[in-house]
Amino acid sequence: MEQSQAQSPSPPCDTRFDRLNSDWYIDKLAQVLMFVGGISVIVFIVGIFVFVSIEGFGFLVGKFEFSEFFFSPDWRPTSQTKETYGILALMAGTASVTGFAMLVAIPFSLGAAIYIAEFSSGKTREFLKITVELLAAIPSVVWGFIGLAIMNPLIIQVFHVPVGLNILNAGIILGLMAAPIMTSIAEDALKAVPDRYREAAEAMGATRWQMIYRVVLPAAKNGLLGAVLLGVGRGFGETMAVLMATGHSINLPTSVFDSVRALTATIAAELGETAVGSNHYQALFAIGIFLFAVTFVINLAADLIVRGVRKG
């Protein structure tokens, strides 16, 4: 047997194949390196929790009082007389803006997802999908700027209110920001519904809409729920746009025209003015821990629900 290496099999058996060569060692090294890369993500997410907690730890064991933190609307960390660290108003700010955004975004995103997935085709579909993607690419600071420069005067003019930086402004902006990701996940969920469901409905004489309403939507409901949750998570964690478009008053809102302050915006607005290690500084980190925990739960839930879709 011809061999390109200068060896010939010595009778009776050639066992020289069983040697550890450089290929073998390189393969093992590659395996280790890839594994390190793989677990790096876990290291980072744990690291985020750890480092944010370290900086906020002082607050948690010091000035933190559970009932005040979560139930008092008085966020006055710089007060001369009595510092208070109640985030109720801030939570209300985040909740109201996110809630309004979802009110705007959910119907539009679902509607758009249904239209794109079920009613459009070919070039129109491509165009729509690309535009939705471009919508998602706009940076949040640009959105915030739009809220300031465009939406603000618009709201003042249209609704005759004195200030245009409020829940309405930030809500619409946030809705537009969350819409693309919701649309695209909802679209995936709709596409995941097997064609044979649609064919069965059509065979029974259903119109397109009837088929969608009675067959496809119920089948996709897990994925659609997941899409909504992800949108909520996105809205909850958004910083710059909310910072620039909600105004700066810390209060419990009573109408959509009220200015509010969100949790994320508070950190961004105040961190620069604190001294490292001060109570205020640590309290802001404590808010960070809270934000991390909430978005962790939301994302976990969304993932479980969406994964349930793919298995079933």
Place this chain on the structure above:
Amino acid sequence: MVVAGAQKDEIPHLAVRDLTIRYKQFTALENVSLEVRRNEIFGIIGPANAGKTSLLKAINRMDMFDSSMRVQGLITFNGIDTRKVRNVYGLRRRIGVVFPLPVGLPLSVYDNVALAPRLAGTKTRADLDVIVERCLRRAAVWDEVKDRLTALGSLLSGGQQQRLTIARALSQEPELLMLDEFSIAVDPVTTMRIEDVLKELKKEISIILVTNLVQQARRLADRTAFFLDGKCIETAVTEDLFTGAVQDQRTRDYVEGRFG
């Protein structure tokens, strides 16, 4: 189980003892034993799902990549226990295998066949040219691709891809070549050409030929084993199978076409 014509002093090229292969609850092979001697063509015939492909996978340790496959028993290659080998890649290089699914790698035809020699250390263009041409000729596909060596292997026709797969296996310059129903995607004329090549190759290497075509085993194999439902029913000198000089009725039935 009957083994015919064993010689006591020679270490067989490949020896299988009490091999059992299970996939979760399903037993693909049960207590199979056989030997492949040097420079022989060892045929394996039997109906589908008799465990033949699982046997080949166990021999070249491809069960490593299938977590549902459980292998028990002993397989030795050149006397070494394949399950205790240190460099499993070295083992696979000495054993070439052709499965029935034709796979052209998304490289040029030339690079498809040059891949194994390159991995083994051959670098110069001249050496590689020689190997590529020889393997493509032996796989009976040289004439069709010699002017298209830069074409993508994954875009060739099915039959060409199957022969390309054979050429790749040959390019490893293996000691043992295992063919699993290689003629499925190949037309009869080309099959005959490849069969001639196998008869020539027998002088240099050992060959395991798994085939659905009983007559092909008759043409090529020195000894043949009959597998049924995961068991090796018997092994015999090929001619004995066809002249009826075998022990088991089932073997006779299969060979004579009463089932399969």
Place this chain on the structure above:
Amino acid sequence: MFSATSLNRKNDRKEMVVRWLLGGMTGLLVLPVVVILSVLVYKGGPVISFEFLFTTPTKGMTAGGIFPALLGTILLVICALLASVPLGIASAIYLSEYAPDNWLTRAINLAIINLAGVPSIVHALFGLGAFVIFFRFGTSILAASLTLAIMTLPVVIVATRESLQAVPYAFREACWNMGATRWQTIRRIVLPNAVTGILTGVILEVCRTAGETAPIMFTGAAFFLPLLPQSVFDQTMALSLHLFVVATQVPNMPEGVPYGVALVLIAMVLIMNSLSIALRMYLRGRKKW
């Protein structure tokens, strides 16, 4: 032979209504992009000029150009890419080629999803606590780009993993049967055929990184810097932060300037995004198997 009954006609009308309604909703989603771009071009366009892009600001940021911010954004993006792309590719290769189906793999996947969902301000806090303070990098390009790298890691991982998994399993088996090691197979067959997909992910990452403000605000970007950065331990200006400050905190800003900055930023992002989309369409046309 079949003529429409009144029920059919009613259903068809309903269908038309629904179609228009949903189409309108989609349009309303799409419209803002058009409107925003138009306004930005209209009000910011006049400000854009060679000077604007390539000279430094003067008169307390109210005049002159935005070059340091533009340069800073590019620097931050490049450094973030240098950190996250190799790590992201390694991670994706592990998940696609090596990872067994066990709890660790599930944990990694969960970590990726969560990392992608962490609010940007929390990334900023992390960057501050870890890189600026704990590792003592101070507020610097290094700290800021590492923070950005971790933030955009999931994008690279997911894009890479998908393009690796798009390579048919049969190719890997064919290589393994020949005695190639896992790494040789990855290096010669799998990775080269996944490159375009990886590029798409990288470009997406660039888009996100360029537009981020919060993570760099406290870790290395600053508004008014008299000098260009000399090393990775220096601070830098950045387009996103520049826009934020110019739009909210600088008095006597000529009206067009914030629009101009926003236009430059969005143009950068949209161009890169279009590149990614074009690349994907090119990919679809070029079949290799």
